[in-house]
Amino acid sequence: MAQPTRRTHAAVRSYCDQLRELMDQLRADPLNEAKSVALVAHVINNRSTALQLFEVLENQAMGSPC
Numbered sequence: 001m002a003q004p005t006r007r008t009h010a011a012v013r014s015y016c017d018q019l020r021e022l023m024d025q026l027r028a029d030p031l032n033e034a035k036s037v038a039l040v041a042h043v044i045n046n047r048s049t050a051l052q053l054f055e056v057l058e059n060q061a062m063g064s065p066c
Contacts, residue, residue: 011053015053022042027038
């Protein structure tokens, strides 16, 4: 049962790491259109995946004992 949790956490970490990297690149060069497009594309193209991962983690947190 720990395996799906690990995969979910790894997927969330991967998504967030890539998002942070893109934000850092844009922060370093805010006028770079290609970097802006890459950041927006990452958010738009992965929003359903991010929502699914969030829901899985939220359900796991609700179902686990405190």
